[in-house]
Amino acid sequence: MENANKKIAKDIEGYLKEHENKDMLRFLTCGSVDDGKSTLIGRMLYDAKMVFDDQLAAVEGESKKYGTTGDKIDMALLVDGLQSEREQGITIDVAYRFFATEKRKFIIADTPGHEQYTRNMVTGASTADVAIILIDARKGILTQTKRHSFIVSLLGIEHVVVAINKMDLVDFSQNVFDETSKTYTELATELGIKNTYYIPVSALDGDNIVNESEKTPWYKGKTLLSLLDSMDISKEQKAEDFRFPVQYVNRPNLYFRGFCGTIVAGAVAVGDEITILPSGKTTKVKSIINAGDITEGDFSVTCENAYAPMAVTLTTEDEIDISRGDMIVHSKSVPRVSNSLKVMLVWMDENSMELNQNYDIKRGTAVVSGSFEHINYKVDVNTFKRKQVHSLGVNDIASCKMLLNQPIAADAYTTNRFTGSFIVVDRITNNTVGAGMILGVSRREDDLNKIQSNKYTDSEKALNQFIRENFPEWECKKV
Amino acid sequence: MISKERLTHLKQLEAESIHILREVAAEFTNPVMMYSVGKDSSVMLHLALKAFAPSKPPFPMLHVDTTWKFQEMITFRDQRAIDLGFDLVVHSNPKGIAMGMSPFKHGSKVHTDIMKTQGLKQALNAGGYDAVIGGARRDEEKSRAKERIFSFRDKNHRWDPKNQRPELWNIYNTAIQKGESVRIFPISNWTELDIWQYIYLENIPIPSLYFSKEREVVEYEGTKILVDDERMPEELRKTAKKEMVRFRTLGCYPLTGAINSTATTLPEIIKEMLLSTSSEREGRIIDKDQEGAMEQKKIEGYF
Incomplete structure (x- = not known):
């Protein structure tokens, strides 16, 4: 961060150029009130310097009123949103947070962990690429860990980071960390979770969150943030598995009829043979407008091909009946x-x-x-x-x-x-x-x-x- | 062909917002887009142009004019409407005007309630809009972090934060009864930095108030405000000083704090923002009225 600030101060245009090409990663945090989930997020935002002085001042005031950490600033208050929740000291709904590093923009879905909020967790998990599961080092894998892991696997999240928290309360014991990791691996295998990563952390003091901890010399892996920054979340997709749910029919005049939507899988090119579902009619792609390419000065930019998750408008060779709710696919790969x-x-x-x-x-x-x-x-x-x-x-x-x-x-x-x-x-x-x-x-x-x-x-x-x-x-x- | 190509974060955000705008146009009978002339509105307008090209956006832009906006905002707004040819609806609360509403006399709380919140409700009722697109972002304020992208409002435009509809994947529930409405926030997932970077990258026009220049300002309620017209009380105007200032947000001039700055270009603004230690809303007087102020205002129908 210090280096970034230097770069910003010295060469802002160079910095902006680099940051045009950032990737985006959405992750979910799973844990209950006492796992320190909000503390972990607050800590990440704080250590990543995403917290401004006036926000910190506000939280300092609130820490005295609602805080649960004595004299230390209650990091959880940085993220616990609604007034009613602050009074109760719990997170009851999905809240979204944002921060960015040199490489990625992150969207955090912060969800409650109790069983009565399973639906909220499902909601948060539905858009996440990665899940962070918090485990209290003193307690190991609990019923709630199993529940959270089940939901994560159910919603198809392929990457799970297991943050074994409150390591300070078990004297940063490698043994505890290894045992917990081993037990979780069995659970992940049972649930078919593809990739798991384990990190010993203390959210309260910031160990291995953004900065490497001196208290865990035996841990050779990455800190939580550097892992999130470098994880490969790209999915291989076949171009022909093109899926295009038609969202809106754009008809400004008699000469143009475009089908707007977001490509949710695969790729499409001008001239491709396409099938409209459920009718099964076929035609060819005549032109593609990538909405992203449109500028104020030019409303008629077209492109040769487009891929997921671009928002585009397609026109077809033949005038056939296509309406909202239909799905356009490649004739080679019909669902x-x-x-x-x-x-x-x-x-x-x-x-x-x-x-x-x-x-x-x-x-x-x-x-x-x-x-x-x-x-x-x-x-x-x-x-x-x-x-x-x-x-x-x-x-x-x-x-x-x-x-x-x-x-x-x-x-x-x-x-x-x-x-x-x-x-x-x-x-x-x-x-x-x-x-x-x-x-x-x-x-x-x-x-x-x-x-x-x-x-x-x-x-x-x-x-x-x-x-x-x-x-x-x-x-x-x-x- | 197998591809692992990924869009950049700005392109992903842009595509998501366009998806949301098209969903509104397809699912509602009478949508409207809030246009407040600021940088977020400028981005929204730009996204709407992209989403529906080669057509024009299939909804009007609504500006709730409190009559206390910076003069330049009004000039800018009217010019944009001419240049881009969109339908512009402007509403000011006639009761407030009749009362001679002034933030200097009545205070920020009463002014904002009558001219903004009540004015907005009047405009929405008059237009009979079933969908209202707004430029709020989740990173702006804590209570916004939990708001849905499609946020349901009852007949009285009230938000019930504890009883929101679950929102999953990119599937939005748009079902409502007659008289109810939905507020839609297409740039929910953008941060202030994303907005600035996008404006820079796409070369989107914004009012010059965002850029620093020598302006006449006075100290007022702990911030510096612009001497924008003669309605500012005489005794305040007497204290006016010329300073290099700019604005990080645009609203009613008596309620919008200026910051000292030398940033006269977009990269300089972004540089200043990145190195700044205070958040964007700090210059806004309305948030400080009471703790949880924004949550309360939102429940009552504020954007």
Whole structure:
């Protein structure tokens, strides 16, 4: 940082040139109140010199009022946002923080760790490339560690940094660090987490956060910040696995009809043979406008090719019907189109999920009506055990069969985060009541008529209600 | 072909913001973009031009004019509207004008409430907008760090921070009932540095108030403010001194503190910002009124 300041003072234009080409990394921090998660983030911002004097002065004042660290400045107060949370001393919602180094801009999703906030953690994890899991060195791997790791793997985060915190309270013991790392490796293997990294830290005093600690001479690895700075998070993607959910049809005049959207996978070039889903019609790419290239002076810049995650506008050779919610793909790599999907659903609403009730399902830019026909099993987030249930409450995670009223093009979540994910919106309250990841797409479309065919007479409905009210042990489904 | 190519952070942020703007245009019937003439608004306008080219942005720009903005802001605003041909809607609270509202007389709290918060509500009700695009960033203030990109507002434009809709991936829930609205913040994930770097890189026009020059300022409530017109009380004006100053944010001139500076170019501004030890909002008087001031204002409907 000191060097950076020198560079800034001496050659700002050179500095800006270097910083035009920074990468971006989004990470999630998982831990509970007493793990020192907010302290860790506060410490990172502070040591990375992202905290201004006036903010620090404000926090110093607040430390005396709400702080939990005695005379030291409570780093957690730098990040605990809402007044109500500060009073309670806990983080209850997802908060986003930012800082940058020479190499990268970082977006931190700071989420609460308690079980009742599982949905918040899922939310934060949905956009993260990396997760930092905090473990209290004195306590080792707890139920919550397992829960956090499960969510991280569920949301497809491939890189997990295990920060073994409060090393100062175990005399910076290498033994404790090694044992904890070993136990966690087993957990990571069980959950199929691809890459794990272990660091001994003390968030309170800043050991191995930004600066190397003198108290852990036995640790030869990187500090937390230098690891985040250098980690390779790029994913190999095949150009032909092009996925383009159509967002908006741009039609300024009779001569131009462009399809706007964000490329979520692969690449596209002028002349490419493309297929429109779900209709299956084919055409060729006539022109590509990369929105990023547009300037005030030139509204008609086009380019030869574009790749994810660019926001572009495509025009086609043939005038065929394409609208919002459709997906444009390469004709060489067409995903499955179906209305019957096997999904992993996270329920986020206080009102429980009812089988066969209609919800709005928003997948990418497509909104279709759909319902959950069957719960295959619910997963206990603490033990990973599977359980049979007939409805889902808030924070429940379950494998379900989802039936849509019309077919959509979809990939598995593990293949593509953006074409394999969806949210569930309640049609009366308009709340986001659930979020899901597509596990598999059924080949058959014959489930389409099923939803409409299940019509019950009033007496059948009354009988169903009677059974549900008087014989709950039968676990009869609602019709 | 296998590629591992990644976009730079600014290109990723730009693409994300464009995605958000297009989502608004596609999902709402009557959106509007807040245009406050500042640097963040300038970036938003630029992003909107990019998102919908070769068309013009399919929504108007709304400026809530408190009648106490820097004069240059108004000139700049009107020129931009002519140059770019966007629809500009300007609203000032007529009740406030009738009262002779003045931050010098009524104080920052009352002025901001009547001219900004109430003025905004009037403008939104009059326009019947179901989506209001704003330029707030999450790095500006602690209560903003938890706000969603698509942030739901009830019929009274109130924000309920404890009951926000979960927001996952890049999928935004845009469902509302009649009379309700959503505020959308496309540059949520940008920092002040990102904004400046982008302005520099894309050569985006901004008011000259951001650049340092010799200006007449007076000491007022612990900050330096510009002598922008004759409405400033006589006894204050008498104390005016010429100093090299610029502004880090633009708002109502009596409520916006100037900083001493020699920065006359964008790189110099960025240099000053990077080496500075105080945050951007420090010059804003409204945040200091009370602890949690911004959270309270936001609940009431402020941007």
